[in-house]
Amino acid sequence: MVVLNKIYTRTGDKGTTALSDGSRVEKHSLRVDAYGSVDETNATIGLARLHCGPEGQSDMDAALGRIQNDLFDLGADLARPNMDQDDQAEYTPLRIIDAQVERLEAEIDVMNANLSPLRSFTLPGGSPLAAHLHLVRTVSRRAERMAVKLAASEDANPAAVKYLNRLSDWAFVASRVANGNGERDVLWVPGANR
Numbered sequence: 001m002v003v004l005n006k007i008y009t010r011t012g013d014k015g016t017t018a019l020s021d022g023s024r025v026e027k028h029s030l031r032v033d034a035y036g037s038v039d040e041t042n043a044t045i046g047l048a049r050l051h052c053g054p055e056g057q058s059d060m061d062a063a064l065g066r067i068q069n070d071l072f073d074l075g076a077d078l079a080r081p082n083m084d085q086d087d088q089a090e091y092t093p094l095r096i097i098d099a100q101v102e103r104l105e106a107e108i109d110v111m112n113a114n115l116s117p118l119r120s121f122t123l124p125g126g127s128p129l130a131a132h133l134h135l136v137r138t139v140s141r142r143a144e145r146m147a148v149k150l151a152a153s154e155d156a157n158p159a160a161v162k163y164l165n166r167l168s169d170w171a172f173v174a175s176r177v178a179n180g181n182g183e184r185d186v187l188w189v190p191g192a193n194r
Contacts, residue, residue, distance in 0.1 A: 020080040020093070030150045035078040037143035041167070042071040044139045048132035051178075057129065060174060063107060067167065070100055077160050078147065096159045104166040111173045115182045122172075123186040126179035133178055137171035140164055 015028075045064050052061035076094040124134035144164035150156045176182045 020076060021082065023081070030146065031078060031081065031154065034143065034146040034150045034156075035075045037139070037146045038071055038075045038078065038164070041136060041140045041143050041164075042068050042075075044132065044136045045071070048129060048136055051127070051129035051132055053129075057178070060129070060178065063174075067104075067170070070096070070163065073100070074160050074163060077157050078150070081155050095157050096163050098159055098162075101159060101162045101166055104163065104170050108166070108170050108173050111170075111177050115173070115176050118182075118185075118187075120187040120189070122176070123188055124175075125186040126175070126184040129178040130175040130184075133171045133175035137168045137175065140168040140171060144168065 045068050049061055049064050052058065052064070073094050074096050077096050080093045124138075125131050141164075144161065144167075147156060147161045147164055151158070151161055176185055179185045
């Protein structure tokens, strides 16, 4: 369990931060960028949850809460390099597993079953919840890009990258659900303002 009895430590005042294995890296490292973007994704989900409200969106709120917890797992995963040394750690490192990715896929399939096919791209908007879910989608895409960039040069869990990819898909489909199962989607009209 995490115990935080002092919030500031002054250990990062010179531009470095500690990873979960105790090693220190520059705060602008790819690894810190990746798990920092995951943290931003989590914060945008917190904003989206404010709009679940009493409009029958309790299932959406519960799903978003599960995803927020997964994102803390994912951040912990990315904050621990050297997956090949996991068996030597003093505690079992937390890693995203395929079952978490598969849960997102199953939830996407359930939500998508009630939606009519799209005939155009959607613009972020409609209901407040849908607009915030589009923000979740775009920030999670950035987190995915950062995780892919990290994985190209350092050790990173492939399941973590998959999770971020599915999360952006999940947020897109959820935005359509939040827009009355797509009835209030705001569609892009190519060249409408020429």
